[in-house]
Amino acid sequence: MSDIKQIETLEQWRDEPEEFKHACRKIVISHAINELYGSKVYDEPAIALAPNPYAKWQVCRVVMEEYGHHCRFFDLGRDMGIEEGHMLPDQTKKSPLSIMGYKMTTWEQFCVIKMLGDLAEIVQVEDLIQCSFHPLRNLARMTMPEEYFHAEFGEKFTTDICKREGGMELIQGHINAIFPLLPSFFGRSHSRNNEIYRKWGIKKCSNEEMRANYLERANVVVTKLGLTLPEVDLNAF
Ligand SMILES: [Fe+2]
Ligand SMILES: [Fe+2]
Numbered sequence: 001m002s003d004i005k006q007i008e009t010l011e012q013w014r015d016e017p018e019e020f021k022h023a024c025r026k027i028v029i030s031h032a033i034n035e036l037y038g039s040k041v042y043d044e045p046a047i048a049l050a051p052n053p054y055a056k057w058q059v060c061r062v063v064m065e066e067y068g069h070h071c072r073f074f075d076l077g078r079d080m081g082i083e084e085g086h087m088l089p090d091q092t093k094k095s096p097l098s099i100m101g102y103k104m105t106t107w108e109q110f111c112v113i114k115m116l117g118d119l120a121e122i123v124q125v126e127d128l129i130q131c132s133f134h135p136l137r138n139l140a141r142m143t144m145p146e147e148y149f150h151a152e153f154g155e156k157f158t159t160d161i162c163k164r165e166g167g168m169e170l171i172q173g174h175i176n177a178i179f180p181l182l183p184s185f186f187g188r189s190h191s192r193n194n195e196i197y198r199k200w201g202i203k204k205c206s207n208e209e210m211r212a213n214y215l216e217r218a219n220v221v222v223t224k225l226g227l228t229l230p231e232v233d234l235n236a237f
Contacts, residue, residue, distance in 0.1 A: 004201030008134045010079055020200045021080075024133050026193070027202065028077040029094065032087035035070035037100050039063060040089075042113055049107040058153055062114070065146040072139050079135075097185055102178060108161055112174040114154025116218055120185045122147045123214045132201030155221060162225050175222060176230045182218075186211040189237050211237065 007013050013021065043063045050056040077087050085091035104110055125147055128140035161167045187194060187207040197203035205213070211234065222229050 004132050006132050006134065006201075010135055013080070013133060013135070019196065020133075020202075023193070023196050023200060023202055024136060025077070025080060025082055027128075027136065027197070028073050028080060029082060029087055029092075032070055032073035032077055033089050033092065033094060034097055034100070035066055035073060036087075037089045038117075039066040039070060041100060042104055042110060042117075043067075045104070046107065046110040049110060051107055055107075055157065058157075059110075062150055062153060065150070069143055069146070072142065076135055076139055102181055108158075108170055109174050109178070111154050111157040111161060112171060112178050114150050115158050115221060116154070116175070116179055116182060118147055118150040118154060119218055119221065120182050120214055122151055123210050123217070124186070127203050127205050127210060130201075130204055136202070155224075159225060162227075168225070168227060171225065172227050175227060179218065179229055180232060183211050183215065183232050183234070183237060186214065186237075208234075208237070 007016060007020075013024070043059065043066045046059045047056055047063060050059045074084075074087050078084060086094070102109075102113070104113060122144075125140045125144055129137060129144065131137035131140065158171055162171055189206075189208040189211075191207050194203065194207045198206070215229075215232065215234075219229055
C-alpha cells in the first residue's frame, strides 16, 4: 500500500509523536461520547415507543449493541490514558453531534433516525477500517456489522410504516426534519483536523468526500421508499 506507518499495538502507539496520539484520542473520545449519548436519548427510550413485542425485541438488540459500542471505545480510550470523564457526555464540555439535539418523541421518528443517522455512522466507520492505528481499526471492524444492522433495522421498519395509510406523508415529514441535521456530522469541509487524520493514515477520506458519499447513499435509501431528500446546500459546510 502506501508508506504510511502501521501501529499495531498500544505499546507501539505510546512511542509515537504527540500529534498522532492526540488525533487518535480525539476520534476515540468523539465515538465514546456519541455512542453513549445516542443510546441514552434515542435507542433506550425507543424500547417503550416500539409498537409490539417483535419491534421491542429488535430495539433491545440495537440498544445492547449501541451501549456496547460506547464500552468498546471507552475501554480503548482508558487504555490510551484518556481520563474517563472526557468520554462521558454528562462529565465533559465537549458537545455531542448536531443530530443529538433532535427531540424524538415517536416510534416513526426513531425509525428514520436509525435509517439515516446510522447510515452516516456507517460512512464514518467504513473510513476507519483501514486506519493505521490498528486497535482503532479493529474496533471499527467489529462495530461495522452492527451498524449495518441498525441502518437495515431503520429501513425495514420505515418501509412497513410507509405501507400504512398516511405513512409515506408521515415519514417524508420526519425525513425533512431529521436529514438536514446529518450532513454536518462529517465535520467542516477543508478541515485542519481531517488533514491531520489523513496525514497519519488514521482516516482515508476528506470530510467533504464522506459527506458526498453519504448524500448519495441516503438518496438511494429514500428513493427506494418512493420519497425524497430535502435539498441540502453542500457549500454551506
Ligand atoms: Fe453505534
Ligand atoms: Fe448504530
